[in-house]
Every structure is written in structure tokens, then in C-alpha cells.
Amino acid sequence: xxxxxxxxxxxxxxxxxxxxxxxxxxxxxxxxxxxxxxxxxxxxxxxxxxxxxxxxxxxxxxxxxxxxxxxxxxxxxxxxxxxxxxxxxxxxxxxxxxxxxxxxxxxxxxxxxxxxxxxxxxxxxxxxxxxxxxxxxxxxxxxxxxxxxxxxxxxxxxxxxxxxxxxxxxxxxxxxxx
Numbered sequence: 001x002x003x004x005x006x007x008x009x010x011x012x013x014x015x016x017x018x019x020x021x022x023x024x025x026x027x028x029x030x031x032x033x034x035x036x037x038x039x040x041x042x043x044x045x046x047x048x049x050x051x052x053x054x055x056x057x058x059x060x061x062x063x064x065x066x067x068x069x070x071x072x073x074x075x076x077x078x079x080x081x082x083x084x085x086x087x088x089x090x091x092x093x094x095x096x097x098x099x100x101x102x103x104x105x106x107x108x109x110x111x112x113x114x115x116x117x118x119x120x121x122x123x124x125x126x127x128x129x130x131x132x133x134x135x136x137x138x139x140x141x142x143x144x145x146x147x148x149x150x151x152x153x154x155x156x157x158x159x160x161x162x163x164x165x166x167x168x169x170x171x172x173x174x175x176x177x178x
Contacts, residue, residue, distance in 0.1 A: 016032065016036070016079035016080055016082070016083070017029045017030075017032040017033040017036060017079075017083060018114045018115075018166060020032045021166070022166075033083050036068065036079065036083035036084050036087065037083045037084070037086055037087035037090070038087060039064055039067075039068055039083075039084045039087060040061060040064045040065060040068070040083070040084035040085060040086065040087030040088030040089075040090075041087035041088065041090050041091065042087075043060050043061075043063075043064050043088075044057055044060055044061050044064070044087075044088050044090075044091045045091045047060050048091050054135040054136055054139075055139075057091075057136070057139070058136060058138065058139020058140070058142070059139065060088075061085070061088035061089070061139055061140075061143060062088075062139060062142055062143060062146070064084055064087075064088050065081045065084050065085050065088060065143055065146055065147075066146070068081050068084040069081045069084075069146065069150055080118065080147065080150040080151060081143075081146055081147050081150055082118040082121075082122075082147055085122075085143045085144075085146070085147055086100060086101070086104075088143065089125070089129070089136075089140060089143070092129065092132065092133050092136050092140075093132055093133060095132060096128055096129060096132045096133070099128050099132075100121055100125060100128060103117075103120060103121050103124055103128075104117040104118065104120075104121045105117070107120045107121070108166065111165075112165035112166060112167055112168075113158065113163055113165055113166065114166040115151055115154035115155075115157075115158065115163060116154075116158060116163075118147060118151060118154075119147075119148065119151050119154070119155065119158075122143075122144040122147040122148050122151075123144065123148070125140050125141075125143070125144050126140050126141040126144055
């Protein structure tokens with residue numbers, strides 16, 4: 001992935017699929033999204049296959065997200081952890097994964113804000129998990145707290161009605177290329 005895609009001036013210091021989508025296009029964003037999801041999914045599924053208890057699986061999921069949000073090799077400046085947390089939650093069950101993805105997508109489609117999709121999903125995730133697999137409620141709640149903390153700037157911009165809709169920059173970029 002070209003370095004300029006991950007060092008976007010769209011949101012300086014934030015590396016994630018949404019920013020890559022805004023400046024690098026759909027293909028690059030899908031690649032980033034897939035690898036971010038796998039970053040959370042593979043360690044949790046691997047530990048699950050080894051028979052690790054739910055408590056430790058939760059800690060592994062949290063560790064994957066913390067490593068994504070504050071990566072040592074990028075000066076502790078990473079993404080917001082949404083896709084990695086989604087990947088870490090996926091091994092809990094496909095039913096939960098589908099409901100989470102649906103909540104995120106529906107929020108984005110209705111509002112146009114990627115950040116709001118992440119925030120709403122993070123707020124409701126512990127309730128979904130409690131419904132489907134209650135033994136994972138605490139670690140998923142911790143993941144949700146991480147995501148909400150990481151989105152504090154977005155929450156302020158949403159409150160002030162200054163947040164950029166995900167489609168706005170894509171439309172502007174399309175007009176500029178004509």
C-alpha cells in the first residue's frame with residue numbers, strides 16, 4: 001500500500017479504511033478493511049481453537065485492538081480500532097457478526113457518517129453480545145469503550161454538526177477528476 005494513502009491529510013495521524021477510501025479509492029480501502037478485520041479475527045480464532053477460556057479470549061481481542069490503535073512501529077499512531085474490533089468479535093458467532101455489520105451499515109446509510117456508524121455500533125455491541133453470548137459481554141464492553149474513546153473528536157464534530165459525511169469527499173473527488 002503506498003505510504004501516501006496511510007498518511008492522509010484527511011485526518012492526520014489516523015490510519016484506517018475510511019480515510020483510505022476518501023483519498024485512495026474503493027480498492028485500497030477494501031484491502032485495508034480486510035487486513036484490519038483479520039488483525040482482530042485471527043488471534044481470537046486461533047486462541048479459541050486452542051481452547052482458551054472466554055475471559056482470555058476477551059483479553060486477546062482487546063490486545064489486538066490496542067495494538068492496532070497504538071502501534072509501536074508507527075509511533076503509537078494507528079487507526080480507531082473499529083474493523084479490528086469487528087474482527088475480534090466475529091469468532092463469537094456469525095449471527096452476532098451479521099447484526100453488528102447490519103447496525104453499522106444501516107447507520108451509515110441513514111446518516112452518511114462513518115463515525116456515527118462506529119459509535120452507534122460500539123454503544124449497542126455489549127447489548128447484542130449479552131443477548132447472543134453473555135460470557136463475552138465484559139470484554140466486548142471494553143472494546144466498545146476503546147472505540148468510543150478513540151472517536152471523541154468525531155463525537156465533538158457530530159455534536160457541532162461539523163463532521164464530514166463519508167460520501168461528501170468521494171463526490172468531490174469524482175467531480176475533480178472530470
